[in-house]
Amino acid sequence: MNNQQQLLHCSGVKKIYGKGESRTEALRGVDFSLQAGEMTAIMGPSGCGKTTLLHCLSGMDKVTSGEIWFRDRPVHSLKENEKDSLRGTSMGFVFQNYNLIPVLTAVENVELPLLSQGVSPGESRKKAVDALGKVGLYERRFHKPAHMSGGQQQRVAIARAIVHNPGIVWADEPTGALDRETTGKVMQLIHHLNREEGTAFVIVTHDPDIAAMTSRIVYMDSGKIIHEKSGSGRGM
Numbered sequence: 001m002n003n004q005q006q007l008l009h010c011s012g013v014k015k016i017y018g019k020g021e022s023r024t025e026a027l028r029g030v031d032f033s034l035q036a037g038e039m040t041a042i043m044g045p046s047g048c049g050k051t052t053l054l055h056c057l058s059g060m061d062k063v064t065s066g067e068i069w070f071r072d073r074p075v076h077s078l079k080e081n082e083k084d085s086l087r088g089t090s091m092g093f094v095f096q097n098y099n100l101i102p103v104l105t106a107v108e109n110v111e112l113p114l115l116s117q118g119v120s121p122g123e124s125r126k127k128a129v130d131a132l133g134k135v136g137l138y139e140r141r142f143h144k145p146a147h148m149s150g151g152q153q154q155r156v157a158i159a160r161a162i163v164h165n166p167g168i169v170w171a172d173e174p175t176g177a178l179d180r181e182t183t184g185k186v187m188q189l190i191h192h193l194n195r196e197e198g199t200a201f202v203i204v205t206h207d208p209d210i211a212a213m214t215s216r217i218v219y220m221d222s223g224k225i226i227h228e229k230s231g232s233g234r235g236m
C-alpha cells in the first residue's frame with residue numbers, strides 16, 4: 001500500500017562513533033525519503049552502516065550532523081523524552097532476537113508499550129489481544145516466550161511493534177534467526193500488515209530473497225546509499 005504521502009525525509013546524515021584511533025565514520029552523508037505505507041529493504045555488506053542508519057532515523061541514536069524529519073517532527077533536534085514519545089506513538093521495532101521479556105506472557109509483552117505510554121490497563125489488554133489476533137496467536141496469548149517456537153516469538157514481537165498502530169516499523173534482520181519456512185510465514189505476515197494496516201516497514205536484511213519481497217531495495221556501502229531498485233513487492 002502506498003498513499004504517496006511523505007513519512008520520513010533525511011538529508012546529509014552523518015554519524016561518527018568514537019575519537020582518535022577508534023573514530024569510525026558509520027554514516028557519511030545519507031539522503032533518503034520514505035513514503036507512508038512503503039515497504040523497503042536495506043542491504044549492504046557487514047559494517048556498511050545499515051543498523052546505524054536505522055538507529056539514527058528512528059531517533060534511537062543521535063546523528064553527528066544532518067537532518068531527519070518524521071512527518072513534521074525534526075528527529076535530529078528533539079530532546080530524548082520527545083524522541084521516546086515519538087517512538088512510543090508512531091514507531092514499532094522488531095529485532096533479530098525478538099527481545100521479548102521472558103517472565104511475561106505474550107499478551108503482557110504486547111501490552112507493555114501501551115501501559116508505558118499511559119494507556120489504561122483495560123484498553124491496553126484489549127489492544128494487545130487484538131494485535132495477537134492479527135498475527136495469528138490469539139490462542140497462545142497466555143504463553144511465555146520460552147514455551148513458543150522462534151517463529152511464534154517473532155510474531156509476538158511483531159504484535160508488540162504494531163499494537164499502537166504506528167506509521168512505521170523498523171525491523172533489523174527480523175528473520176535472521178528463523179528457518180526458511182518460518183521466514184516465509186513471517187514475511188507473509190509483514191506483507192499482510194503492510195497491505196491491511198498501511199504500516200510502512202523498513203527491513204534491514206542480508207537475504208536477497210527477503211529484499212526481493214519488498215517494493216524498494218536500498219543498497220548501502222561504506223556509510224552511504226549507493227543504489228536502489230524496485231523489488232517484486234510480493235510475498236514468498
Ligand SMILES: Nc1ncnc2c1ncn2[C@@H]1O[C@H](COP(=O)(O)OP(=O)(O)OP(=O)(O)O)[C@@H](O)[C@H]1O
Nearest residue numbers: 017018024026044045046047048049050051052053
Ligand atoms: N556503538 C558503536 N560504537 C562504535 N562503532 C560502532 C558502533 N556501532 C557501530 N559501529 C561501527 O559503525 C560501522 C557501521 O556499523 P553497523 O552496525 O551500522 O553496520 P551494519 O551494516 O548494520 O553491519 P552488519 O550487517 O554486520 O550488522 C561499523 O564499522 C561498526 O563497527
